[in-house]
Amino acid sequence: MKCVMNKLIKSSNIYLFTFVFAFILSKSFVVFANDEPSPDIPEGIVKISKINPDRNVGYLMGDILKRTIALDVKKPYKLIETSLPIVGYEHRYQGQVSGIELCKISHTKKENDDKTSYVIHLSYQIFTTAPVVKPAILPAEVIKFQGPASAEAKDGLVQYKIPEFYFRISPMAVFGAVKIEDDMSPLRQPILLQAYPEKEKLVASLILLGLSLVGLLYILGSRAWLPFMGRPFAQAGRHLRGLSATNTDDLKTALTCLHKAINSTAKYSVFSDNVSDFLTHSPSFKVIENELGQFFELSHKVFFDTQDTSAHDKNSLVWLKRFCKQCRDCERGLKPANLKKI
Amino acid sequence: MSDKQLTDWRQHAQNLESEINKVVVGQQTPIRLITTAIFSRGHVLLEGDVGVGKTTLLRAFTRCIGGGYQRIEGTIDLMPNDLVYHTYLGEDGKPHVSPGPLLMSGENLSVFFFNEINRARPQVHSLLLRVMAERTLSAFNKEYHFPHMLVFADRNQVEKEETFEIPSAARDRFMMEIPIVVPDDNAIMESLVFDTKFHNVDALVNTIPADILQFDQLNEFSALVQNKIEASSTLRQYALNLWRATKTPSAYGVKVSGVDMNRLVLAGASPRGMSMMLRAARVNAWLNNRDSVLPEDIHAVFHSTVAHRIVFSPVYEMRRTEIARELLTGIVNAIAAP
Numbered sequence: 279m280k281c282v283m284n285k286l287i288k289s290s291n292i293y294l295f296t297f298v299f300a301f302i303l304s305k306s307f308v309v310f311a312n313d314e315p316s317p318d319i320p321e322g323i324v325k326i327s328k329i330n331p332d333r334n335v336g337y338l339m340g341d342i343l344k345r346t347i348a349l350d351v352k353k354p355y356k357l358i359e360t361s362l363p364i365v366g367y368e369h370r371y372q373g374q375v376s377g378i379e380l381c382k383i384s385h386t387k388k389e390n391d392d393k394t395s396y397v398i399h400l401s402y403q404i405f406t407t408a409p410v411v412k413p414a415i416l417p418a419e420v421i422k423f424q425g426p427a428s429a430e431a432k433d434g435l436v437q438y439k440i441p442e443f444y445f446r447i448s449p450m451a452v453f454g455a456v457k458i459e460d461d462m463s464p465l466r467q468p469i470l471l472q473a474y475p476e477k478e479k480l481v482a483s484l485i486l487l488g489l490s491l492v493g494l495l496y497i498l499g500s501r502a503w504l505p506f507m508g509r510p511f512a513q514a515g516r517h518l519r520g521l522s523a524t525n526t527d528d529l530k531t532a533l534t535c536l537h538k539a540i541n542s543t544a545k546y547s548v549f550s551d552n553v554s555d556f557l558t559h560s561p562s563f564k565v566i567e568n569e570l571g572q573f574f575e576l577s578h579k580v581f582f583d584t585q586d587t588s589a590h591d592k593n594s595l596v597w598l599k600r601f602c603k604q605c606r607d608c609e610r611g612l613k614p615a616n617l618k619k620i
Numbered sequence: 621m622s623d624k625q626l627t628d629w630r631q632h633a634q635n636l637e638s639e640i641n642k643v644v645v646g647q648q649t650p651i652r653l654i655t656t657a658i659f660s661r662g663h664v665l666l667e668g669d670v671g672v673g674k675t676t677l678l679r680a681f682t683r684c685i686g687g688g689y690q691r692i693e694g695t696i697d698l699m700p701n702d703l704v705y706h707t708y709l710g711e712d713g714k715p716h717v718s719p720g721p722l723l724m725s726g727e728n729l730s731v732f733f734f735n736e737i738n739r740a741r742p743q744v745h746s747l748l749l750r751v752m753a754e755r756t757l758s759a760f761n762k763e764y765h766f767p768h769m770l771v772f773a774d775r776n777q778v779e780k781e782e783t784f785e786i787p788s789a790a791r792d793r794f795m796m797e798i799p800i801v802v803p804d805d806n807a808i809m810e811s812l813v814f815d816t817k818f819h820n821v822d823a824l825v826n827t828i829p830a831d832i833l834q835f836d837q838l839n840e841f842s843a844l845v846q847n848k849i850e851a852s853s854t855l856r857q858y859a860l861n862l863w864r865a866t867k868t869p870s871a872y873g874v875k876v877s878g879v880d881m882n883r884l885v886l887a888g889a890s891p892r893g894m895s896m897m898l899r900a901a902r903v904n905a906w907l908n909n910r911d912s913v914l915p916e917d918i919h920a921v922f923h924s925t926v927a928h929r930i931v932f933s934p935v936y937e938m939r940r941t942e943i944a945r946e947l948l949t950g951i952v953n954a955i956a957a958p
Contacts, residue, residue, distance in 0.1 A: 534958045546953035551916040581854040581958050583912045 316437040317430040319423055324438050325350040334445040339407040342381065343416060347398045347440055354426060355436070357387070357396055361422035369417040377406025378414060398440075409453045416443040510539035511606040518599050523592035532598045533577050539605065550574040562608045569601055622844055626906060629841055633659065633907060636684050636832045643824050644677045645811060646803025653798050653924050654681055656907065658770065658833070660899040661842045662795020663752050665737070665786075665928070666774040667941075672800045674774040678733055679825050687768055687835030688725025690732050694739035696782050700747040704759045722757055722766070729769045730835035738775040738783045745790045752793040768835050777941065788887075788931050795896045796921070797928035799941070842903075849902040851913045858915055858957035862922070863894045865951040866930055874950035876943055879936060884943070887931040897925040915957045923948050 329346040337343065351357065365383060369376045382401035387394060402416055419440045427434045499508060514535045521528040540548045540556070543563075548556045553574065557564050576594060579586055604614035633655055640651050650666070657664045658681070666674040682689045692703060703722045710716040722732065734740075734748070751757055752771050757764045773794070775786070791797070803809065812818055817827075851859075865872045867888030870881040889897075898913070900921040905913045927944040936943055 530958070537956060537958060541956055547956045549915055549919065549957075551919055577958075578914055582852045582914050584850045584852050585911055 315420075316422060316435040317428075319355065319425070319436040319438045323352050323355055323423075323425075326440070328441070328443075330443050331445065334443070335411075335448070337404055337414075337445060337447050338450055339404050339447070341404050343402045343404070343443075343445070345400045345402075345416060345443060347396075347400065349396045349398070349438075350393050351396065351423065352393050355423045356394065356425075358422045358424055358435075359385075361420075361437075362398070363400075363419050371415075376414070376417070377404065378402050378416065379405055404447060407447060407450050409449050409451075411449065412447045414445055414447045416445070418442040509606075509609050510542035511602060511609045514539040515599075515602050515606050518602050521595060523595040526590050529590060529595050529598070530580060532595055532602075533580055536573065536598060536602060536605070537577065539602075543609065550578075560608075562611055563605070566601075566604050566608060566614060569604060573598075573601055622848060625841065625844060626848060629659075630907065630909065632833055636681075639684065639828050639832065640677070640680045643680055643828055644673055646805055646808040647673065647677060647800065650677065650798045650800055652907070653796055653921065654678075656900050656903045656921060657796050658685065658838065659842055659845060659903045659906070660795060660896070661770070661839060662896055662900065663771040663793060664773070665791070665794040665797045666772070666800055667777055667797055668774075668800035669802075670776050670779075672802055674776075674800050675735060676821050676825065677800070678731075678772040678774065679821075680828055682731040682733060682772070683825055683828050683830050684832040685730050685770075685835050685838075686831035686833065687730025688728040690721035690724055690729060692721045692732075692734055694734060694736040694744070696739055696741065698740045698744055700743050703744065703747060704757065722751065723759065723764055727765055727767060728836075729766045732766075732769055732771050734771060734773040736775060737773040738786055740784065742784055742787065745784070745786060749790055749793060752790075767839060788929070791928045792890055792893060794928065795900065796924040798924050845906050846899060846902055849905050849911060849913060851898065851902070854958050855913050855915065855918075858955065859894065859898060859918060861955045861957075862918070862951060863889055865955055866926060866948075869947060869951060872951065872954045874947065874954050876946045876950065879943060883933050884936055884947070885930060886933055889926050889929045893926060893929040897921060900925050919952055922952060 327348045329348075331343045331345070349357075362383060362385065363380050365380055368379045379402065380400065381403040383399065385396055385398040387396055400416075400419070404414070406412070406414070420437050421440065422435055422437045425431070425434045425436050430436075496503060517535050518532050521532050537548075543560060544556045550571070553567075553570055557567060557570075563570065576598075579588070580590065580594075607614035637651055637655050641648060644651065654664055654677070664678075666678065668674050692698070702720060704720045705723065706718045706720055708716055708718070722729070732751075737745075737748075747757075748771065751766070751769075755766045755769055757766070771794075775783075803812075817824055861872075865874060867885065869876075869885060875881060876884065897918065901913050901917040904917040904920045905911075908917070910917075923945065927941075927948055930944060930947070932940060932943065
């Protein structure tokens with residue numbers, strides 16, 4: 279029995295290894311097939327237009343060069359998008375890294391009736407320098423297309439080489455002017471990064487935070503910038519300022535507004551029959567007791583007297599505005615100016 | 621002419637108040653309210669402790685109004701027929717029927733004074749419902765009318781034994797329920813105790829000039845007052861807001877200490893109650909020499925015309941007086957006009 283089991287295990291292991299080996303082999307074959315040079319695409323299939331950097335000299339380490347390649351590819355050829363160079367890819371020249379790295383790539387595709395237009399944006403960053411001007415090259419990128427099978431390309435895979443771009447990398451210092459080897463003191467601190475952008479961001483954030491706090495204070499302070507601003511009579515005063523003495527409805531609006539201000543101050547509805555309670559709880563208004571009486575008299579005439587319309591004149595609104603100012607003074611604990619009778 | 625009538629009657633009303641204030645001291649507010657009720661043609665229920673002068677006050681008013689006056693004492697064995705007729709054996713040995721207090725004065729009955737109304741049975745309250753609302757009574761196959769009748773009733777809230785709670789329907793017939801409390805003023809309290817003129821109530825009431833008002837002209841004059849005194853649209857809106865607040869006080873932010881406001885009110889003021897409130901407010905405006913009703917006129921009669929009409933949850937009924945006072949004060953404080 280044991281012998282049979284061992285056989286079974288052994289045979290199953292063999293199957294498993296065979297499967298894994300076949301899988302790895304097939305994958306490596308695919309990779310190998312993709313990297314393998316393909317025949318060039320037939321002439322006339324690809325029409326290229328390029329936008330290269332506007333100059334080809336004066337580049338320093340760290341500079342970014344941008345190229346835009348527009349390809350019009352006749353159908354049925356299609357770009358194999360996985361054949362596009364990937365970010366971080368660094369070309370080698372004679373086994374040496376070139377110091378020019380692809381840092382960004384994007385492309386767009388537009389289908390037409392007989393062709394497909396591809397626009398490829400390439401950004402390369404320079405990571406090399408030299409004591410003298412150095413020739414450099416944005417490499418010729420090889421991209422692949424899937425087309426119909428032919429004698430040269432049985433699998434239909436063909437390639438196209440985007441022409442390279444030649445330029446010059448400038449040195450970062452005058453040759454011989456700086457000899458870094460003479461200035462290699464271990465006490466010298468490392469060169470620091472410039473912190474200006476971070477400082478600007480910090481200042482901007484602090485300003486934003488400050489403005490937010492001010493806004494919050496404004497909201498918490500009943501939407502008033504100063505401690506006395508948001509109080510009922512101050513608000514009523516602002517509302518009354520916009521009212522017109524010629525409009526009869528504005529008189530009612532003004533009276534209503536002042537009633538609300540008095541009620542808000544007292545925290546209950548104040549009428550002429552409980553105005554004495556209001557004065558007891560808000561003694562700062564005691565100095566305008568007579569004016570409060572006149573106010574309620576005017577309110578009675580305007581709102582409740584259906585026959586006497588003598589109160590509906592422009593003087594009433596003028597008086598109300600002054601009365602409101604008096605109340606605002608009382609609200610602020612100030613001594614109000616005397617007010618003439620209506 | 622009507623303006624002159626208004627002025628003349630105002631003089632009479634002020635005279636009436638002044639005379640009654642001489643014999644019932646320290647009760648200016650109840651006296652003003654009863655005067656208002658008389659000119660609004662509304663029935664009055666006085667509520668207060670024992671011996672605070674409720675009966676004296678009503679007797680004093682009765683003397684001033686003139687007309688027929690009848691009085692009955694509420695007792696537990698009082699039956700509705702006791703208000704309508706008496707039966708007795710006459711000198712001839714035969715049974716006789718004589719009119720009861722309601723029928724005795726006929727159409728001239730101006731004041732029916734029901735003392736200690738809460739001692740009477742619900743059957744009696746039921747009879748009163750019709751008499752108060754319609755001022756008519758059916759008896760002996762005949763309908764009797766009492767066009768000038770006002771019901772003055774009183775009850776004390778202290779005693780609960782052998783008493784019956786007046787149902788809300790009966791309470792609603794009363795225009796006003798007026799609390800009578802002992803005045804706080806030391807001089808008045810001293811006077812009530814030591815002044816000998818207060819010892820003999822009958823003699824005291826008799827010092828008031830009789831028939832200051834002509835009872836049979838009150839209905840007509842009351843209608844005149846109601847027509848002449850106007851209510852502006854702002855005031856109407858204010859009254860409606862007050863009415864709504866009696867139904868759902870919590871919606872207006874009214875709170876009463878120790879009370880769940882969502883459970884307190886079972887029924888707010890009735891339309892009849894609010895109508896009576898406005899009638900009384902108009903009379904108050906007239907008494908204060910105004911042509912239009914002000915919110916202050918409503919305030920003057922709001923508690924006395926509305927408090928007894930609001931139906932509370934049974935759990936709060938025991939504290940009715942205190943809760944109603946706080947509730948209505950809260951409503952007046954919460955509703956603004958304009």
